[in-house]
Structures are given as C-alpha cells and as structure tokens.
Amino acid sequence: MDLLKLFSLLFTDYTVRNVALGSAIVGAVSGTIGSFALLRKQSLMGDAMSHAALPGIALVFIITGLKTPVALFLGAFGAAWLGAILIIVITRYTRVKEDSSLGIVLAVFFGFGLVLLSWIQRNRGANQAGLDKFLFGRAAAIVEADVIVMAVIATITIILVALFWKEFKLLAFDVDFAASLGFPVRVLDVLLTTLIVMGIVVGLQVVGVVLMAALIVAPAAAARQWTDRLSTMVVISAGFGAFSGAVGALLSSLARGLSTGPIIVLTASAIAIFSLFFAPNRGLIWDWLRQRSNRNRLAQDRVMEALYIMASNHGDPTHPHGLENLAAVLPHYNVKATLEKLGERGLVSMRGKYWSLTDQGVQIVEELQNDTHAAGEGSMLEGKAST
Amino acid sequence: MSNAFWIQLVGAIVAIACALPGVFLVLRRSAMISDAISHTVLFGIVVGFLVLDVDPTSPILILTAALSGLLTVWLIELLQNTKRLNSDAAIGLVFPILFSIAVILINTQIRNAHVDEDAVLLGHLIFAPVNRLVLLGINLPEGVWVMGGILLINLTFLVLFYKELKITTFDPGLAAALGISPALVHYSLMGMVSVTAVGAFDHVGAILVVALMVAPPATAYLLTNKLERMLVLSALFGAASAVAGYWVSNIFSVNVAGAMASMTGVFFILVLVFAPERGLLAQRLETAERRKRFAVEMLVVHLMAHEGQPDELEESSISHLSEQLRWQPEFAQQVVRRANRGNYINRQNGHLELTDNGRQLAQDAMRR
Numbered sequence: 001m002d003l004l005k006l007f008s009l010l011f012t013d014y015t016v017r018n019v020a021l022g023s024a025i026v027g028a029v030s031g032t033i034g035s036f037a038l039l040r041k042q043s044l045m046g047d048a049m050s051h052a053a054l055p056g057i058a059l060v061f062i063i064t065g066l067k068t069p070v071a072l073f074l075g076a077f078g079a080a081w082l083g084a085i086l087i088i089v090i091t092r093y094t095r096v097k098e099d100s101s102l103g104i105v106l107a108v109f110f111g112f113g114l115v116l117l118s119w120i121q122r123n124r125g126a127n128q129a130g131l132d133k134f135l136f137g138r139a140a141a142i143v144e145a146d147v148i149v150m151a152v153i154a155t156i157t158i159i160l161v162a163l164f165w166k167e168f169k170l171l172a173f174d175v176d177f178a179a180s181l182g183f184p185v186r187v188l189d190v191l192l193t194t195l196i197v198m199g200i201v202v203g204l205q206v207v208g209v210v211l212m213a214a215l216i217v218a219p220a221a222a223a224r225q226w227t228d229r230l231s232t233m234v235v236i237s238a239g240f241g242a243f244s245g246a247v248g249a250l251l252s253s254l255a256r257g258l259s260t261g262p263i264i265v266l267t268a269s270a271i272a273i274f275s276l277f278f279a280p281n282r283g284l285i286w287d288w289l290r291q292r293s294n295r296n297r298l299a300q301d302r303v304m305e306a307l308y309i310m311a312s313n314h315g316d317p318t319h320p321h322g323l324e325n326l327a328a329v330l331p332h333y334n335v336k337a338t339l340e341k342l343g344e345r346g347l348v349s350m351r352g353k354y355w356s357l358t359d360q361g362v363q364i365v366e367e368l369q370n371d372t373h374a375a376g377e378g379s380m381l382e383g384k385a386s387t
Numbered sequence: 388m389s390n391a392f393w394i395q396l397v398g399a400i401v402a403i404a405c406a407l408p409g410v411f412l413v414l415r416r417s418a419m420i421s422d423a424i425s426h427t428v429l430f431g432i433v434v435g436f437l438v439l440d441v442d443p444t445s446p447i448l449i450l451t452a453a454l455s456g457l458l459t460v461w462l463i464e465l466l467q468n469t470k471r472l473n474s475d476a477a478i479g480l481v482f483p484i485l486f487s488i489a490v491i492l493i494n495t496q497i498r499n500a501h502v503d504e505d506a507v508l509l510g511h512l513i514f515a516p517v518n519r520l521v522l523l524g525i526n527l528p529e530g531v532w533v534m535g536g537i538l539l540i541n542l543t544f545l546v547l548f549y550k551e552l553k554i555t556t557f558d559p560g561l562a563a564a565l566g567i568s569p570a571l572v573h574y575s576l577m578g579m580v581s582v583t584a585v586g587a588f589d590h591v592g593a594i595l596v597v598a599l600m601v602a603p604p605a606t607a608y609l610l611t612n613k614l615e616r617m618l619v620l621s622a623l624f625g626a627a628s629a630v631a632g633y634w635v636s637n638i639f640s641v642n643v644a645g646a647m648a649s650m651t652g653v654f655f656i657l658v659l660v661f662a663p664e665r666g667l668l669a670q671r672l673e674t675a676e677r678r679k680r681f682a683v684e685m686l687v688v689h690l691m692a693h694e695g696q697p698d699e700l701e702e703s704s705i706s707h708l709s710e711q712l713r714w715q716p717e718f719a720q721q722v723v724r725r726a727n728r729g730n731y732i733n734r735q736n737g738h739l740e741l742t743d744n745g746r747q748l749a750q751d752a753m754r755r
Binding site: 038041042043044046047051090093094095096097099100101102103104106107108109110111112113114115116117118119122210211213214216217218220221224225255256257258259261262263265266269272276282284 | 413416417418419421422426466469471472473475476478479480482483484486487488490491494495594595597598600601602604605608609635636639640641642644645646647648649651652655659665667670
C-alpha cells in the first residue's frame, strides 16, 4: 500500500480516523506530562500507575455494573491516584526507597486487580468481556465516544499545565527553591502527580498496561535531546507523542497482527533513539566525532614532537627516522596512519623508509612546545625520547 | 499428596527463590529492574522459539529467556552510561521496546497457543500439580523440579558469593579496593534475577515475580538492619504470602497469582503500620511520648525558675500554665498528671510544688 493511499484512509476510513485521532491525542498528552515526569526522575511512575489502575476498573464494574469509557476512566483514575499517593507516602515516611515503593504498588495493585477480575468472571460470567482489554490496550476499538472523552481530558490537562506553568517548572527543576519561595510544594506535588495519573489512565486504554511506560518516557527523552528549554521541550515532546500515535495507528492498519500499541511504542522509541544519537549538541554521534578528532590531533602532535626530539639529538630537526623507532617510542599510538595524515598536511615527508619533519612541521612543533612550556607542563616525551 | 499441597509448595518455593535476589535488588535501589526483566523474558522466549525452531516447551528457551534478561540489563546500562538518561528513564525505554517486538512477533509469526502475552502476565499456577516430571525415579510436579532447582542455584550462589554480594551492595568503593569487581557481581546477580524470573513466570506470571522480588524484602527491610536476618525474613514473608494467597484464592474462588501478590501487599502494610521501631504507629507513639516528656521537663524548669520568687504562687497555678506555656488546657492537665505520676511535683490546693525529684530533673534538663 503506498503512502498516499494510507493517508487517504485518514479521511475516508471512519475507523482508522478515530484510531489515529485518539492515538494522536493520547500521544500528545503523554508527551506533555512525560516531560515533567522525566525531569522529576519519575519516569517509571507511568509504569506503576498504569498497573495500579486495574483494580479501579474492576471495582467500578462490580459496584455500578457500568463499562462506559467515562466510568472506567474514573475507576482507573481513582485507583492509580491512590497508588501514586501511596508511593509518595511510603517513600517519604519510611526507609523504603522509591524504586521499591513503585514495585510494590505496581505488583500488589495489579495482583489485586487480577483477583477482582477473576471474581467478576466467576460471578458475573461473560459480562466482564472488555474489561481485560484494558490490559493490552484496545486502540483498534477506539470509537468516536472515546475520542471525545480523550479530547476533553487532554484539554483539561493542557489548561492545567498552562495555568500552573511556573509552579510546575520550579517543581521539575528545584523543589527546595520552590519551597523557599513559599510555594505550597506538597500540594503542587500532588496536583502534578494527579495530572500525570490522568494522562497515564487515558493512554492506558490505547497502548495497554505494560507499554504505557514507553509512552511517558520515549517522547520526553527524545525531546530532551533537542532543547534545554522546558517550554520547547514540552511542545516537541507533545509533537513527538502525537506523531507516534498517529503514525503508529496508520502503520498498524497495514497488516493483520501489527498491534497498534506496540507499533506506537516502537515508533516513539525509534524517534527517541534517533534523537539520542543525532540531535544537535546532545547527540552521541557528535561526542564520538569530537573524541575521535581530539584523539587524532593528540596523536599527530605526539608523533611530530617525537620526531623533533629524536632529530634534535642529531643536531638537525629534520633528521629522518624509521617508522620502527617512532613506534617504539609511542607504543599507544597508530604511528603509521598518523604519519600519513601528517604527510597529507605537508608537515612530514618520507624518503625511502624514513620519515622526517618538513620546515613547516618544525615550526609547528616549536610553537607547540612553547605553548606547553608556557602552560607550565613539560613534554611527556622529553625523558623517554632522549634516553 | 493433594493439589492444594502442591500449589502451595510450588508457590512457596517460587516465593523463596524470588526473595533471595530480591533482597539485593531492594538494597541496591534497583527493584524496578525486576519489572523490566520479568517482561523481556517474553522476548527471549519468542526469539528463541523462532530462531532455534524448537518445541515451545523446550528447556533451551529458559536459556534464551535468561539471556534476554541480561540483554535488558546491558542495554539499560548502555543508555545510562551515555549520561543522557537517568536509570529509570533508561528502564522505561528499554523494556517496552523488547516487549513490543515480542508481541508483534507473536501476532505475526506464531500461531501457537503455547506462547502468548496473557500467560506472561498471569501465569498458570493452577496447573502446577498436573504437569509432572519424573527425575531420578521420583515423580513430582514439574514446578517443584524447576523452581526447586532454581532455588538451589540461588542458594548456592548466595553461599559462595555472600561476602562479595554484601560488600558490593553496601560499599562499592571498598569492594573495588579489595579487588572485587562490582560489574561482575552485578551481572551475576542480574543473571540470578533473570533465571529466577524465567522459571517463575511460567508458574506465577510476570507481575507476581515483581511482587515476590520486591515486597517481601521491603517488608523485611522495615524490621531489621542485618542482612542475614533480612534474607531469612524475606523468605518467610514470601512463603507466608504464597500460602495465605492460596487459601484466599481457594475460599473466594479467585486468581491464585493475584491473591498471592495481594498478600505480599497485606504483609507489607501490616508491618508498615505495626513494626516495633520503624512502623508508622510506633513512630507516631514515639513522637507523642517525646512531646509529653519534653513538656514535663518544661514544666519543672518553669516551676524551678519561679521558686522562691514573689510571683511563685501565681506562676505555679494550674490555670496559669496553659497561658504561660501556651498549652491547650487539656494538654496541660495531661502534663501535670504525668509529672505528678513521675513524682516530680505535688499538688497543693491549686498550686504546683516541685519535689526533690523534680528539681533534679529540671537541673538535668537545663544542663543538657
């Protein structure tokens, strides 16, 4: 199927449109709140919260018998919120660290959810069908009613983030400073956590319990690579999230078995990994290139220096020496390749099997030595080469 | 032996096998690694199944699954070492990728009911007594053999490398100085976690693996400062959760693995609230106790300061105390009663008088 046809599905195919739109909204919300979670080192909160939502869904069904998106959302939200507060309480008031409290809440809530689901299955029979869809996401089953719920929640989230922008920003970067300015840090902490929970519970319905962690982490981690400004980061992250949601939904409509949740997650992760390597400034690839060129530079300086010192023993700075002699003095460098590069720069020349500095090379070494002496450091080679 | 017995036995063995490496995960603050590994086990099984083209029940898949656990740990560290992501973001990025690939591979390549993601999350402990394996002429449920073997491996590892594990956990710097490689110990521990998770997930599901690796050690952590005691307590809490979980599931006819996970939470909460020293209740009582003790000291110091002064009568009246020391009248009454009981003061028609005992306490308090 070609791309154009794929895109035309967005407008002609009712199901694909709803799924793509819903996924995009969810991606945008996750990207927004994920930025805060990432900066607050709470990335795995998403994982714990999505698991903690399960008993809420089951309880709402047991109590009200309802399976509507709004009812399930409220149930999931209640349970996940309780889990989040528990994590904060356990971490603050006991010696148990955050990673353990996350793990406990995640596993125990989810386990209790399984207990409730199995109880429903036994006592309410086939009625429970649909509830377990929550476990693995039901992106393909998104209908217009879901999209509306998602859009409403997304709007609320974005309005709240905008309203409390300054407070959340302080909270994300320097909690102690925020407290010293007189901000009610604990209230804000709970508010921000509530927002994160809200985003997670919406996303949960699309990608499922296990993969929700990725939707919180991946777009935010990707966005972090491109900017040092929070506002820019949040916008980019929301964009990446929305893009992943829409593209993932479209791609998964291509073939049977390409589940929407995993494809969305892989799309978002691919963006994150690309950003990790190739983003300007923070991209890893630039680090490597810089390191390599530094290494080359250093090797060239050392080889020229060695040539100079060895030659000086003969009273002539351009006196030639064999490759083996140089290699013996500089065991940790690739002398041959370095000499060839220096030759290209016209700083050394080769006669037969012997290499010597050119006049230009001599000049550069002397400048180099003046620099290091001025900086108060002796040449690392002085002792070695003259013995 | 009855089914009930075997299910409880397998559950308890799994619980103890999980608790041992779990203690070190909790102490090293990497509890969530257990979550990552227990999910990427699926990746190892699926890839092993597709690449090696073996039977879905082949024991070779245990090996590929354990290797994918180590792959997960390695990838997480690789990301962390770039200094672009902190550890929890690295975990949150890595395991969903592998899990997603596994789910897509299952849905597109495998039409086999033996490997599916539901089983990974939920396990099927209920079948534990049915699948049997005869080894050395002894007919036991497969779960007892497999998990018993893994428990034995974990115990052996623990006994052989106890010192190394302990030192690298509490003082990595000292470990390095002693020539113990923290990386080697770390990967061995992660190998232990992987093998345990692989063996356990088939019986109890990924989520119960996380519950059993994190909750019982955290519970034990609230009770003791000694590593040996923490290991024993974790194993006990784990086994108790498994047995209690079985009976809850039996009585209410609900999911076994879920009930066991819930019980680990119940034990945690109970200890959290009622633990002798670090429990929330004990802490609260301790705070209240300290507040009252301090108030009594304040009272005797106040009385001594005004002893023999012209305003002594006025300053030592009970009604005056709440104003003077800004105490609620009720609290003032409590403090006076307590001081009286401790024989620090005497009541003399509405006034308070220090005893020798009380004077001594006041002097001690001032000197401090």
